[in-house]
Amino acid sequence: MGHLDKGEWKKASLASLSKGGDFKRSETKFRNWVTPDGAPGPTGEGGFPAESGRYHLYVSYACPWAHRTLIFRSLKGLEDHIGVSVVHPDMLDDGWTFDDDFPGATGDTLMGKTFLREVYTEADPKISGRVTVPILWDTERNTIVSNESAEIIRMFNSAFDEITGDRQDFYPEALRGVIDTVNKRVYDTVNNGVYKSGFATSQEAYDAAVTDLFDSLDWLEDRLSRQRYLAGDQVTEADWRLLTTLLRFDLVYHGHFKCNRNRLVDMPNLWAYARELYQWPGVAETDQPDHYHRHYHYSHESVNPYRIIPIGPDIDWTQPHGRDTQFPEAKSA
Numbered sequence: 001m002g003h004l005d006k007g008e009w010k011k012a013s014l015a016s017l018s019k020g021g022d023f024k025r026s027e028t029k030f031r032n033w034v035t036p037d038g039a040p041g042p043t044g045e046g047g048f049p050a051e052s053g054r055y056h057l058y059v060s061y062a063c064p065w066a067h068r069t070l071i072f073r074s075l076k077g078l079e080d081h082i083g084v085s086v087v088h089p090d091m092l093d094d095g096w097t098f099d100d101d102f103p104g105a106t107g108d109t110l111m112g113k114t115f116l117r118e119v120y121t122e123a124d125p126k127i128s129g130r131v132t133v134p135i136l137w138d139t140e141r142n143t144i145v146s147n148e149s150a151e152i153i154r155m156f157n158s159a160f161d162e163i164t165g166d167r168q169d170f171y172p173e174a175l176r177g178v179i180d181t182v183n184k185r186v187y188d189t190v191n192n193g194v195y196k197s198g199f200a201t202s203q204e205a206y207d208a209a210v211t212d213l214f215d216s217l218d219w220l221e222d223r224l225s226r227q228r229y230l231a232g233d234q235v236t237e238a239d240w241r242l243l244t245t246l247l248r249f250d251l252v253y254h255g256h257f258k259c260n261r262n263r264l265v266d267m268p269n270l271w272a273y274a275r276e277l278y279q280w281p282g283v284a285e286t287d288q289p290d291h292y293h294r295h296y297h298y299s300h301e302s303v304n305p306y307r308i309i310p311i312g313p314d315i316d317w318t319q320p321h322g323r324d325t326q327f328p329e330a331k332s333a
Ligand SMILES: N[C@@H](CCC(=O)N[C@@H](CS)C(=O)NCC(=O)O)C(=O)O
Pocket: 001, 002, 027, 028, 062, 063, 064, 065, 066, 095, 130, 131, 132, 133, 134, 147, 148, 149, 150
């Protein structure tokens, strides 16, 4: 995990651990918004109007944050309007690369670069910081609109509605309070909680993170025994943000990140809920477990120095979920 220092690639990782051994996720840099008419969004500058074919997504199929953006691109019918390049799952001394010798890795289909870092230096030749996916690239202004997945999915949720005619709203006004509250806890203790557990370098830091993680999974299990989705009877952004962590849970986080009090498949409501979301039209196509199985085990030398890829487990995400009979009143797909 290297980083850029004034445009130069450094192989050393940017220090991401506190003295107490806690993993700290750094702030994202590009925070502009695509909006229907190019007016500025909540952060950054304006001048990024929604247009078909203008924007391009750089993702890894391994990354749960990038995966959110792929899910929204698919749910909102944006495939014909926003192109995608997929990096190779191995993230080693050169960071993410466009090697395409792994099924599903596409290379850089837009600019033909070799390394993802070159997309950052194309936007700013003197840039410093981490080289992360996802990136939303503007082909018109030749720069990065945003590299913050939480904001990219909000743009995809509504900015292109005039172009696609798709008016599904996964962040409806009336549910924003509850969505924001759920998102906050899920982000801190689940989405990021698995990383805090797996990258902890002290027993105390691991104990704290893994305890918070399973407290939240117990809370979600209870909530989902009473309602079909996290914000009530309608699927929202909060559900899609949780799903990408659940998809990786038993295959990667349970073993590799030591999140092993129990597996996802041992939590009946959460497991059935996760299967329902996975089976939602357009979602399974965005899920490439080979990429995350390979990426985590092969790339995190500090966690798995011999890069041995484990044999399993084999999980059947296509089993019937039964959520429609359990909650017949909720709106389903
Ligand atoms: N805040 C970012 C985080 C993205 C992120 O951490 N991506 C990871 C992959 S899962 C990455 O590219 N890491 C490379 C690095 O940190 O050097 C987002 O949600 O968009």
